[in-house]
Structure formats: C-alpha cells, structure tokens
Amino acid sequence: MKSDSILNLNDKQLKKLEFSETQKLVTDKKVVLAGNPNVGKSLFFNHLSGMYVDVSNFPGTTISISKASYKGNTIYDTPGVYGVSSFNDEERVARDIILSADRILNVVNALHLERDLFLTLQLIEMGKPVTVLLNFSDEVKKRKIKIDVERLSELLGVDVIETSAVKKDGFDKLDYAIENARKGTQELELHFLLQQVMEKGASQAASLLILEGDNEIAELNELPCGTPDEREKIYINRRNKVNEIVDEIEHEDSRKGEFFNLLGKYSLNPLTGIPILGFVLVLVYFFIGEFVSQQVVDFTENKIGVEIFEYNVKSLMADYTATDIVVEVIDNNDNVIDSETFIFPDGMNELPQLKTQFEEFSTQPGTAIDFTFHNPIAQLLFGEFGVITMTVTYLIFLLLPLVIGFYLVMAFLEDSGYLPRLATMLDRAFNKVGLNGKAVIPIMLGFGCVTMANVTTRILGSNREKSIVTAILQFVIPCSAQLAVIAVLLSGAGIKPLLIFAVVIFSVLIALSTILNRMLPGESSPLLIDLPSMKIPNISNVLKKTYFRSIGFMKEAGVWFFVGALGIGILQITGLLVVWQDLLAPLTTDWLMLPKEAANAFVMGMVRRDFGAAGLFELSLTTMQITVAIITITLFVPCIASFVVMLKERGWKEGLSIWFGTWIVAFTIGGLVAQLIII
Amino acid sequence: MIMDSTLDKAKKGKPVTILSLPKGELKVQLIRLGITEGETVKCLERLPGGTIILQKNRQEIAVGYDLAKNIKVILQ
Ligand SMILES: Nc1nc2c(ncn2[C@@H]2O[C@H](COP(=O)(O)OP(=O)(O)OP(=O)(O)O)[C@@H](O)[C@H]2O)c(=O)[nH]1
Ligand SMILES: [Mg+2]
Numbered sequence: 035m036k037s038d039s040i041l042n043l044n045d046k047q048l049k050k051l052e053f054s055e056t057q058k059l060v061t062d063k064k065v066v067l068a069g070n071p072n073v074g075k076s077l078f079f080n081h082l083s084g085m086y087v088d089v090s091n092f093p094g095t096t097i098s099i100s101k102a103s104y105k106g107n108t109i110y111d112t113p114g115v116y117g118v119s120s121f122n123d124e125e126r127v128a129r130d131i132i133l134s135a136d137r138i139l140n141v142v143n144a145l146h147l148e149r150d151l152f153l154t155l156q157l158i159e160m161g162k163p164v165t166v167l168l169n170f171s172d173e174v175k176k177r178k179i180k181i182d183v184e185r186l187s188e189l190l191g192v193d194v195i196e197t198s199a200v201k202k203d204g205f206d207k208l209d210y211a212i213e214n215a216r217k218g219t220q221e222l223e224l225h226f227l228l229q230q231v232m233e234k235g236a237s238q239a240a241s242l243l244i245l246e247g248d249n250e251i252a253e254l255n256e257l258p259c260g261t262p263d264e265r266e267k268i269y270i271n272r273r274n275k276v277n278e279i280v281d282e283i284e285h286e287d288s289r290k291g292e293f294f295n296l297l298g299k300y301s302l303n304p305l306t307g308i309p310i311l312g313f314v315l316v317l318v319y320f321f322i323g324e325f326v327s328q329q330v331v332d333f334t335e336n337k338i339g340v341e342i343f344e345y346n347v348k349s350l351m352a353d354y355t356a357t358d359i360v361v362e363v364i365d366n367n368d369n370v371i372d373s374e375t376f377i378f379p380d381g382m383n384e385l386p387q388l389k390t391q392f393e394e395f396s397t398q399p400g401t402a403i404d405f406t407f408h409n410p411i412a413q414l415l416f417g418e419f420g421v422i423t424m425t426v427t428y429l430i431f432l433l434l435p436l437v438i439g440f441y442l443v444m445a446f447l448e449d450s451g452y453l454p455r456l457a458t459m460l461d462r463a464f465n466k467v468g469l470n471g472k473a474v475i476p477i478m479l480g481f482g483c484v485t486m487a488n489v490t491t492r493i494l495g496s497n498r499e500k501s502i503v504t505a506i507l508q509f510v511i512p513c514s515a516q517l518a519v520i521a522v523l524l525s526g527a528g529i530k531p532l533l534i535f536a537v538v539i540f541s542v543l544i545a546l547s548t549i550l551n552r553m554l555p556g557e558s559s560p561l562l563i564d565l566p567s568m569k570i571p572n573i574s575n576v577l578k579k580t581y582f583r584s585i586g587f588m589k590e591a592g593v594w595f596f597v598g599a600l601g602i603g604i605l606q607i608t609g610l611l612v613v614w615q616d617l618l619a620p621l622t623t624d625w626l627m628l629p630k631e632a633a634n635a636f637v638m639g640m641v642r643r644d645f646g647a648a649g650l651f652e653l654s655l656t657t658m659q660i661t662v663a664i665i666t667i668t669l670f671v672p673c674i675a676s677f678v679v680m681l682k683e684r685g686w687k688e689g690l691s692i693w694f695g696t697w698i699v700a701f702t703i704g705g706l707v708a709q710l711i712i713i
Numbered sequence: 714m715i716m717d718s719t720l721d722k723a724k725k726g727k728p729v730t731i732l733s734l735p736k737g738e739l740k741v742q743l744i745r746l747g748i749t750e751g752e753t754v755k756c757l758e759r760l761p762g763g764t765i766i767l768q769k770n771r772q773e774i775a776v777g778y779d780l781a782k783n784i785k786v787i788l789q
Contacts, residue, residue, distance in 0.1 A: 116742065116745035116746060117741070117745045119741070121738050121741070121742075145771050146771060146772050148747045148769070148770065148772070149745070149746055149747050149772055152744075152745050152747075153745075262736070262737075265741070266740070266741075266744075269741060269744045269745075270744065270749065273744050273747070273749055299758070302758055302760065302766060303758065303760060304760065304761060454775070457775070458760070458764060458766065458775040459760065461760075461762075461764045461775070461777050461778070462760070462761070462762035462763070462764055462778065465762075465777070465778065465779070470777050470779075471764075471775070471777070559739075560739070560776075560777035560778070560779035560780035560781075561764065561775055561776065561777030561779075561780065562739065562742055562743070562746075562774070562775070562776055562777065562780060563774070563775050564746060564772060564773065564774045564775075565766070565773040565774065565775055567773075
C-alpha cells in the first residue's frame with residue numbers, strides 16, 4: 035500500500051537525520067512557529083530573530099506574520115490558531131504560511147495539552163516536518179504535573195522538546211529542533227483518504243484541508259471540496275485521539291489541585307469585578323494623572339525643556355539675530371510682579387552690556403522669558419510654534435514621559451491576563467450594541483495606540499463587529515499620546531472636567547454603537563474565548579514592550595510633529611493661518627465658544643490628534659473651554675497613520691465615511707456641550 | 714436530579730454533560746477547544762445575564778449567552 039511506503043521513507047529520512055546531527059544547520063528553509071494562541075510563539079520568535087514583536091497574556095496578540103532570517107533560514111511568527119482552516123482572517127494568514135512551510139516548530143502549552151495537541155495532530159496529518167516545543171515546563175514543574183515526554187514523542191512520531199520561553203529553558207535546543215523536524219506518525223485510515231486526493235495533484239497538506247471542507251484551498255487546486263459532515267468526522271476522530279494520548283501521557287498527582295486564581299475568579303463576576311475595574315482605573319488615574327502628569331512632567335517640561343533646552347537654544351539664536359525679549363517675574367500666585375523688555379536690533383552679541391543686564395535679570399527665580407525673532411526663518415524654527423523648539427519640548431519633554439506612563443500601564447494590563455476576563459465580564463453589556471465581550475480587547479488596546487488597535491479588530495468574529503469597533507476606535511477612543519495631552523491640559527483642574535469629558539465621550543460611544551448596530555446588516559458572533567490564567571506581569575517583557583513602543587512613538591510622532599510644525603509655521607508667516615481662523619471663526623467662537631485661535635488645533639489635529647491638542651497649550655482657556663476643546667478634538671479625525679491603516683483594513687468607503695463622520699460629530703457634540711457648560 | 718436543558722441555565726459549580734452543539738463553525742471551534750458532545754465539564758461560574766465559564770481540567774472557557782442557549786446539556 036502507498037501509505038506504507040511513505041511510512042518507510044519516513045524511517046529512512048529519520049535515520050539520515052540522526053546522522054546529520056553534528057552537521058551545521060539546514061539552510062534556505064522556511065521555518066514556521068505555529069501553535070495555539072497565547073502559547074509563547076512570539077517569545078521564541080523574539081529570541082531567534084533578536085527582534086521584538088509584542089508578547090501579551092491574551093489570545094490574539096500576533097495578528098500578522100513577522101519574519102526574520104536565522105542562520106541562513108527564514109523564521110516566521112504567526113497568529114495563534116486552534117486549528118488550520120479558513121474561518122477568519124487570522125486563520126487564513128496562519129493557514130497560508132503553514133501550507134508553505136518547510137519545517138514547523140509547533141509551540142504547545144503543556145498545561146493545556148488537550149487543547150493544543152489538536153493542532154499538533156493536524157499539522158502532522160498534513161505531512162509537514164514538525165518538532166513539538168513543549169512550553170510552560172516551568173509551570174508544569176510548579177504544579178507537579180507529570181508528562182511522559184518520551185512516550186508523547188513516540189506516539190506523535192516527532193521530537194518533543196521541553197521548554198520554558200520565559201525562563202529561556204530549552205532555547206539551546208532550538209537548532210536541534212529545526213534540524214530534526216520530521217514527518218510524524220500518519221494515521222492509516224485518514225492517510226488512505228488523503229492519498230486519493232493527493233493522486234489528483236494536491237500536496238498532502240492541501241489534501242487534508244480539502245477533505246476538511248476548506249473551499250478556498252479546494253478551488254485553488256480545482257478539486258471538489260469535502261462536506262461539513264466529513265470534516266466533523268475527521269475532527270471527532272482527531273479529538274478522540276488527542277484525548278487518548280493525553281490520558282496516556284499525563285498524570286497530575288492530585289486532580290483536585292486545580293490551579294484557580296482567586297483574583298481571576300473575582301474579576302469575572304460583576305459584583306466583585308466592577309469594584310476591581312474601578313480600583314484599576316483609580317490606580318491608573320493616580321499614576322498618570324497625579325504622578326506622571328504633574329511631578330514628572332513638571333520637571334521634564336519646565337526644568338529641562340523650557341529652562342535649559344529652550345532657553346539655551348533661543349539665547350544662542352538671539353546672540354546673532356534681531357530679537358525682542360520680554361522677561362516677566364512671576365510670584366507663587368501667578369501674578370506678574372516685575373517685567374522688563376530687552377531689545378536687540380542686531381543680536382545680543384552687539385550689545386554686550388544689555389546682554390549682561392538681561393542675563394542678570396532673568397536669573398531671578400520665577401522668570402518667564404519670551405523671545406521674538408525679527409527674522410522670519412528664525413521665528414519659524416525657534417519662535418512660538420518653532421519647528422525645532424516646539425517639536426523637541428512638546429514631544430520629548432512633555433508627551434514622551436506621559437506616553438511612556440501609558441505604555442507601561444497598558445503593557446502591565448496586557449501581560450496580566452486581565453483583558454480576557456474583562457471581556458467576559460462585559461460580554462452581556464456589549465451584546466446590547468451588537469458586539470461580544472472580545473471587542474474589549476481592540477478597544478483597550480486603542481488607549482495605547484488606535485493605529486495598532488485597528489489591526490486587532492481582526493480578532494472579531496464578523497464583519498459588522500469589525501465595522502462597529504473600527505468606528506468606535508476612530509470616533510471616541512483617545513490614544514495614549516492624546517490622553518497625555520489631556521492629562522496635561524486638565525492637570526490641576528480637579529475631577530469635574532474629567533467627569534464631563536468621560537460622560538460625554540461614553541454617551542457618544544453608546545449612541546454610535548447603537549446606531550451602527552441597527553444600521554449594519556448581518557449578525558454578530560457570540561463570545562467564545564479561552565481564559566489564560568492571571569499572573570504577575572513579567573517585568574522584563576513589560577519594560578521591553580514599553581521601550582519598543584516608545585521608540586516607535588517617537589519615530590512616528592517625531593516626523594509628523596516636525597512636518598506639522600513646519601506647516602503651521604509657514605501658514606503663520608504667510609498669513610494663511612489667520613484666513614483659516616477667520617473662516618472657522620463662526621464655528622469656533624460662536625458655536626464652540628472658544629477663541630478663534632483654537633482653529634489652529636483643527637488644522638494641526640488633521641495631522642495627529644495629540645498634535646492638535648498641543649495647539650491648545652498656547653491659548654489661555656478657562657477650565658470649561660478646555661473641557662469643550664478636548665471633547666471636540668477627541669471626537670475629531672483620527673491621526674494620519676490610523677487613517678491609512680483603517681483604509682487598508684476596512685476599505686475606502688468605510689474609511690472615508692468614518693473620516694468625514696468625525697468632523698460632523700466632533701463639531702456637533704463639542705458645540706452642544708459648549709452651549710451647556712460655558713456661560 | 715438530572716434534566717435536559719441548555720447551557721445558559723447551568724448552575725455555578727455543577728457539572729454539565731454536553732448533549733448537542735449547534736452546527737457550523739462554532740461547533741468546530743468548540744471541538745478544537747475540547748468541548749464535544751458527550752463530554753462532561755464543570756460550570757465554573759454563571760454571570761448575570763447568562764455568560765457561562767466552563768472548566769475542563771485546567772482550562773477555562775467563556776461562552777456567551779447567545780451560544781450557551783444553543784448548546785443542549787444535561788444538568789446534574
Ligand atoms: N510561565 C510561562 N509563561 C509563558 C511561557 N511562554 C510564554 N509564556 C507567557 O505566555 C504569554 C503569551 O506569550 P506570547 O509569546 O505572546 O504567545 P503567542 O503564542 O505569541 O500568542 P499569540 O500571538 O496571541 O498567538 C505571555 O504572557 C508569556 O509571558 C512559559 O514557558 N512559561
Ligand atoms: Mg504572538
């Protein structure tokens with residue numbers, strides 16, 4: 035029989051491989067890390083590639099393929115899947131890469147063998163060369179679970195290597211794992227069926243998917259596709275086989291000793307879960323709102339940014355170019371107690387005596403120094419909206435510390451395992467607006483970065499859910515950079531504006547999702563999610579993630595702030611800014627009750643919302659005006675990066691509707707609030 | 714007492730035996746997670762509104778109300 039010959043060949047291959055152990059690693063192979071969600075694939079990828087892709091404690095962290103070269107081979111990180119098929123985008127992405135793989139490193143969570151071996155068997159049945167990385171071995175030891183690794187390897191017909199990706203155990207065996215990946219034990223009955231499809235020209239892997247009723251693959255191979263009933267039969271067989279294997283190889287000393295995390299339990303139930311959520315929010319508020327936005331930023335912005343950086347740059351400029359300098363001395367109650375103007379028609383170096391006077395005067399405590407340069411280029415680069423001064427001070431000394439604060443909080447949450455529980459607790463509430471609890475995950479990630487969260491909508495079950503969440507993200511969710519600006523604007527203003535802001539934004543969220551739920555055709559999918567155990571976040575992972583995200587933020591925001599500041603500067607010098615302000619004046623002054631210069635924030639906001647909000651710093655606004663302004667700018671258009679990603683994910687029609695929609699909603703709601711709260 | 718019911722009615726802390734799963738993609742997903750017809754699992758928690766958390770060995774799985782009410786079970 036044919037299948038026998040394949041098994042024989044397998045044995046030969048096996049022997050050959052044993053001989054080659056001492057040789058150097060295979061080359062030019064496509065090595066794919068595959069496994070269930072949340073099993074540690076990305077940790078392996080980071081180790082092998084030396085890169086950093088996100089590692090978090092919830093299923094669905096990785097949504098697109100990353101690749102890197104490793105010792106002459108290419109290694110791929112994939113989205114986690116429970117099986118290979120084409121039910122949704124993540125699965126399709128993973129499926130295609132698995133189909134084209136030369137070798138597969140199948141990462142398995144040893145605590146959840148019943149779940150994970152299902153995919154393992156499927157990969158083996160696909161005829162792919164596989165090595166199993168039995169991960170979480172640290173937890174296995176801790177919980178005194180006994181797994182007969184040798185027997186497991188015998189049953190599967192492939193190598194099984196114990197690893198712990200967080201402890202870096204077993205990493206030294208990864209080369210061996212790649213080298214020795216091999217075709218595992220084929221089940222004769224299924225293999226016979228596979229042969230029949232393979233004779234028609236499909237690969238073994240494709241044949242299996244065709245038998246399992248994968249339309250797309252069947253069409254690609256121009257072969258008839260299996261029925262759902264056939265798939266179910268294969269699935270049940272596989273499931274039974276997995277259960278038999280697990281029964282044979284795994285023993286837990288005390289079955290009763292199930293690990294059950296109390297915090298995990300309490301965070302699920304609304305009775306205890308809502309107070310826990312509240313507690314988390316209060317903690318975040320104190321950390322960001324009190325500590326970072328006041329203490330840290332006060333130091334970085336005023337001490338380092340304004341007093342050291344800007345002062346030195348500007349006075350260096352003033353040495354050589356015509357400058358008016360106004361110095362005000364301000365007491366503890368913000369009253370100006372003394373003021374003096376120094377005029378240097380040809381730069382400070384030309385009037386050394388006046389320069390000394392100025393320097394002496396400005397060393398008094400509590401001075402605010404305002405430089406005005408006569409040269410338009412100097413003004414453009416170093417003046418009020420100075421491309422260099424503003425970009426650096428805002429970005430590095432003001433926003434960056436806050437953004438790092440938010441990224442830390444997010445990384446902490448993501449690695450704790452709390453998000454899937456929050457999703458479960460809020461499931462019923464989300465059902466009312468046509469979503470299921472899983473929507474919490476992209477929405478929460480949006481508070482970190484809306485652009486990234488747009489991609490995470492892929493984990494949602496249906497198109498309508500993706501549309502609703504994409505809209506929510508663009509309309510109402512402020513990203514960390516924007517929250518940073520809000521935190522600065524509201525710092526010291528008390529809790530009331532924050533509450534108004536939260537209530538308004540939340541109401542828009544409810545209204546928006548309710549309307550979309552009514553409008554969009556189709557049905558939403560119900561919640562089905564497996565809950566990882568809660569754990570204390572891994573500090574090195576939290577720090578690494580925060581570091582890489584902060585670098586990413588600096589790169590992107592840096593460019594846009596620079597371009598934006600240059601644009602604004604040019605508009606200002608050419609007088610176009612005033613034209614725009616006058617054009618928008620009825621809207622800004624009558625309807626939003628803001629000074630007409632607030633229109634700047636809306637030009638700037640089209641670049642990035644945080645940049646837009648930064649335009650508000652310049653204005654002296656009352657607390658209520660600030661509240662209106664931040665509501666309007668939060669509801670305003672998404673940043674350019676997010677807009678582009680949204681177009682890619684959701685198409686032109688949806689993307690543009692959302693973009694124009696945000697204009698309407700931002701000004702309508704902002705104005706209504708203004709009419710209510712500003713008297 | 715043993716009776717036929719649907720999963721959304723499961724009681725906290727009690728075992729449930731799965732009688733039948735709704736056809737289609739969700740069934741496939743459930744089989745992959747280890748929930749099959751004939752299997753007995755524990756209802757770890759039932760949230761107000763009917764979201765169910767099932768426990769099978771060390772694994773916890775949250776099942777939304779809309780899915781739970783379509784899963785036929787025997788409650789014990
Ligand atoms: N205790 C322990 N935790 C681990 C181990 N491997 C991974 N983890 C944790 O498991 C979680 C998931 O790790 P990831 O690398 O993001 O998993 P992934 O397989 O890439 O997940 P997806 O991208 O969602 O498919 C993280 O919180 C890790 O810290 C391990 O060997 N032991
Ligand atoms: Mg990953």
